[in-house]
Amino acid sequence: MPSALQDALRAPAFIRRLFSQFPLVTHPVDPPPMCVEDFQPSATRQHSINHTLYSFTDSTDSSIASFNPTCLKWQTYLKIRNIPFKTQPSNNHASPSGSLPFLTISSQSDRTSQIIPSPKLAKWIEEHAVGSVNTVDTDDGDYRAFSSLVEGAVRDAWLYALYIDPENLSSLTIPKYTAQISLWPISQILGSQMRQAAIDAIRKSSTSTLPTATDIYERAIEAFSALSILLSGDTWFFGASEAGMFDAEVFAYTHLLLNLEIGGSGREVVEGLRGFGNLVEHEERIRRRWF
Amino acid sequence: MAAGGSGDVFDILKDAGSPDTIAAQRAAQKAHDEEISVKAQRRAAEAIQEHSSQPVYFDSITVLGAPRTRRSFFEKLVKPALDRSDQGDFTLKDALRELSKTINGLQHFEIFNQNIPFYIDTPSDYNYDPKTPNNPIPLSAIINVKERSRLLLKSGTDLGNTEGSAYVQGSLRNVFGGAEFLHLSASKGTRTRSAYDATFTTPINSSPLAAIELKGLSTARDNSHSGHTELSKGFIGTVRWATPAYKLKQSISYEGLWRTLTEFNDDTSEAVLRDSGDSMKSAITHLLTRDTRDNPILPSSGTLLRLRNSIAGIGPLKGTVAHWKSEAETALAYPLFKGITVSSSLRGGILYPLVSGDSGPKPSTIADRFHIGGANDVRGFQTGGLGPHSGKDSLGGDAFVAGSLGLLFPFPRVGTNSGLRFQAFINGGRLLALERPPDVQDMNIAQGMKYTVSRLLTEAPSLAAGVGIVYGHPVARFELNFCLPIGVRGTYGEEGAERARKGLQFGVGVEFA
Numbered sequence: 001m002p003s004a005l006q007d008a009l010r011a012p013a014f015i016r017r018l019f020s021q022f023p024l025v026t027h028p029v030d031p032p033p034m035c036v037e038d039f040q041p042s043a044t045r046q047h048s049i050n051h052t053l054y055s056f057t058d059s060t061d062s063s064i065a066s067f068n069p070t071c072l073k074w075q076t077y078l079k080i081r082n083i084p085f086k087t088q089p090s091n092n093h094a095s096p097s098g099s100l101p102f103l104t105i106s107s108q109s110d111r112t113s114q115i116i117p118s119p120k121l122a123k124w125i126e127e128h129a130v131g132s133v134n135t136v137d138t139d140d141g142d143y144r145a146f147s148s149l150v151e152g153a154v155r156d157a158w159l160y161a162l163y164i165d166p167e168n169l170s171s172l173t174i175p176k177y178t179a180q181i182s183l184w185p186i187s188q189i190l191g192s193q194m195r196q197a198a199i200d201a202i203r204k205s206s207t208s209t210l211p212t213a214t215d216i217y218e219r220a221i222e223a224f225s226a227l228s229i230l231l232s233g234d235t236w237f238f239g240a241s242e243a244g245m246f247d248a249e250v251f252a253y254t255h256l257l258l259n260l261e262i263g264g265s266g267r268e269v270v271e272g273l274r275g276f277g278n279l280v281e282h283e284e285r286i287r288r289r290w291f
Numbered sequence: 292m293a294a295g296g297s298g299d300v301f302d303i304l305k306d307a308g309s310p311d312t313i314a315a316q317r318a319a320q321k322a323h324d325e326e327i328s329v330k331a332q333r334r335a336a337e338a339i340q341e342h343s344s345q346p347v348y349f350d351s352i353t354v355l356g357a358p359r360t361r362r363s364f365f366e367k368l369v370k371p372a373l374d375r376s377d378q379g380d381f382t383l384k385d386a387l388r389e390l391s392k393t394i395n396g397l398q399h400f401e402i403f404n405q406n407i408p409f410y411i412d413t414p415s416d417y418n419y420d421p422k423t424p425n426n427p428i429p430l431s432a433i434i435n436v437k438e439r440s441r442l443l444l445k446s447g448t449d450l451g452n453t454e455g456s457a458y459v460q461g462s463l464r465n466v467f468g469g470a471e472f473l474h475l476s477a478s479k480g481t482r483t484r485s486a487y488d489a490t491f492t493t494p495i496n497s498s499p500l501a502a503i504e505l506k507g508l509s510t511a512r513d514n515s516h517s518g519h520t521e522l523s524k525g526f527i528g529t530v531r532w533a534t535p536a537y538k539l540k541q542s543i544s545y546e547g548l549w550r551t552l553t554e555f556n557d558d559t560s561e562a563v564l565r566d567s568g569d570s571m572k573s574a575i576t577h578l579l580t581r582d583t584r585d586n587p588i589l590p591s592s593g594t595l596l597r598l599r600n601s602i603a604g605i606g607p608l609k610g611t612v613a614h615w616k617s618e619a620e621t622a623l624a625y626p627l628f629k630g631i632t633v634s635s636s637l638r639g640g641i642l643y644p645l646v647s648g649d650s651g652p653k654p655s656t657i658a659d660r661f662h663i664g665g666a667n668d669v670r671g672f673q674t675g676g677l678g679p680h681s682g683k684d685s686l687g688g689d690a691f692v693a694g695s696l697g698l699l700f701p702f703p704r705v706g707t708n709s710g711l712r713f714q715a716f717i718n719g720g721r722l723l724a725l726e727r728p729p730d731v732q733d734m735n736i737a738q739g740m741k742y743t744v745s746r747l748l749t750e751a752p753s754l755a756a757g758v759g760i761v762y763g764h765p766v767a768r769f770e771l772n773f774c775l776p777i778g779v780r781g782t783y784g785e786e787g788a789e790r791a792r793k794g795l796q797f798g799v800g801v802e803f804a
Binding site for chain 2: 019023035036040054093096183
């Protein structure tokens with residue numbers, strides 16, 4: 001039946017013949033609207049770079065570190081793997097998955113672009129980057145345990161220091177994340193939404209009640225201590241001869257904790273981290289080479 | 292001496308202020324039905340006309356039937372009539388004209404029933420002295436209004452431009468006894484997915500010609516032609532005023548809108564994605580409308596001129612977008628013969644980026660750019676179908692022109708009163724994004740805009756033509772057209788191509804280009 005219905009709905013032959021005559025004239029297509037870069041002096045444009053990492057950042061220059069750990073992790077890893085890209089200041093609304101970062105690959109020939117969301121980024125990099133000598137197995141039990149230490153204890157401390165501590169919320173987080181719309185009261189409304197999201201995220205990882213700042217920071221310092229022992233005297237984690245994903249992951253937090261001027265209660269965790277000399281050197285090593 | 296008031300009396304006294312078109316039509320309809328009453332009125336009118344040059348003055352004007360309306364509100368309303376009478380050299384004809392103006396004003400507030408009878412008599416203690424016929428005769432005028440119900444709750448379905456919606460509305464009329472309105476509404480629709488607004492309107496100094504409107508709103512709009520949803524929250528304050536015949540209307544408004552572009556499609560293009568998230572538009576807009584068309588839904592004669600100028604984001608306005616946006620629209624309807632009318636329109640606009648704060652000018656965002664094309668815009672194109680595109684998305688442009696030329700024919704046998712017409716049209720437009728001249732390296736806005744506008748005016752527009760049926764219903768206009776594109780930019784499926792539409796296109800709306 002469907003085919004009979006389709007036949008019935010199909011335009012009669014004379015209509016199709018008529019339609020094929022139109023439009024009578026086809027003009028060339030028009031250029032798309034200009035972007036911020038087009039307004040800048042011609043010397044600073046980077047049109048030759050086709051990969052763009054949409055992330056929480058202030059700059060289109062990929063050597064300026066993102067102020068968001070997840071974005072910075074991928075930014076660092078793309079740099080480690082020698083993939084040329086530019087960054088695009090953006091926000092979660094832009095992302096098909098609801099969160100940043102994501103990579104777009106545009107093709108100059110037909111002006112189209114492809115989106116790689118962050119969960120698929122590792123696979124994409126593996127397929128498109130030059131092979132790396134870092135062969136650390138990311139499915140290994142130890143690797144996963146240390147990774148969850150970073151994404152658990154360290155991340156909770158980061159969220160507490162930057163979003164829940166009122167001093168850093170108003171001096172760092174709100175200005176950075178609402179730069180697009182830094183107007184009262186909108187930035188304050190967005191700030192309180194971010195704060196609530198951080199509280200929910202910490203609750204999710206630590207069950208029921210919100211732990212105190214001291215609890216959270218102590219757990220983070222314990223985690224740094226474990227990471228420091230893991231790194232010991234090596235250049236890169238897991239004794240690899242070149243930086244890898246885990247180095248990027250740790251750097252994302254250590255770099256931001258050490259380099260953002262974190263005040264308030266957050267100073268506690270920053271001071272704790274400074275106590276682990278090899279982690280501080282590891283941060284400096286990556287920063288000097290890629291940023 | 293008494294006269295039942297209605298439009299007809301004033302038609303005879305030609306100088307009387309003309310009631311607005313709708314009221315006139317209603318009056319005409321009534322006259323048709325109630326021939327006898329018309330004859331009576333005509334006799335009264337003749338009697339008045341005989342004595343129209345009789346010197347008079349207002350001894351009093353009384354408004355009855357308005358317990359919930361403030362006295363001071365009426366005092367301001369009748370003041371012009373009393374002042375005119377106090378100046379002397381005031382005849383019966385002048386008195387009727389002044390009363391008619393007052394009543395037109397009362398009708399305009401929409402707080403009274405539209406039928407407002409009035410009576411004129413001499414004060415009970417007045418005795419006519421036949422020896423001095425040229426002494427002014429005192430008049431007591433009584434205006435009998437009936438207040439409409441204060442609370443109005445309404446729910447229903449609505450047809451706007453290319454969308455259908457369901458709504459719930461509540462209105463509080465005459466809130467403080469001076470024709471103030473409080474209006475709350477919530478609606479869900481096909482394109483405006485949800486809209487909530489609260490509006491407070493008050494006349495300025497009891498004038499039916501000037502008002503202040505304060506509005507708070509929150510809407511979610513599905514801009515599927517550009518692959519995203521636009522959320523807006525904000526405030527709009529408007530001062531509006533008009534000339535006495537309401538032909539020329541003007542308004543100045545301030546709007547502060549927090550806009551969020553979100554919920555992008557999986558295949559939304561990068562040119563749209565980079566404008567994602569929050570922006571704040573803080574703008575002052577001047578709107579001027581001069582409309583002499585006999586019927587805006589299906590005009591057969593008259594012209595429309597609309598100029599809209601808006602400045603956003605500079606100096607104390609703040610906001611995150613800064614531009615000057617200017618649009619002009621003209622339309623003309625002209626009756627030919629046998630009910631056939633020509634109708635044409637021409638529109639254009641530019642969006643000029645301005646410098647705000649210490650950062651240089653920024654390129655326009657998709658939410659501010661012009662999008663043209665659609666069933667009641669440029670027919671034969673999809674919504675936002677003209678101008679720069681990427682993938683399926685309309686990116687909009689910073690400068691446009693659009694125009695149409697059409698002929699409307701009455702249906703055989705049904706005549707011109709039915710609102711049904713056949714139409715044949717050709718329409719088109721050109722929408723361009725601001726661009727750098729090809730030989731220039733660094734962006735200069737003025738130079739770029741000049742180049743863009745020169746391209747706009749010298750290159751062939753995209754065109755479509757068609758024939759169809761039009762039905763002009765008092766609330767909306769319906770069109771079913773068979774369209775064929777004539778000139779289009781890019782072939783179907785090509786990156787950046789315009790999106791034309793071949794075959795049938797259905798349009799509903801209150802505004803048609």
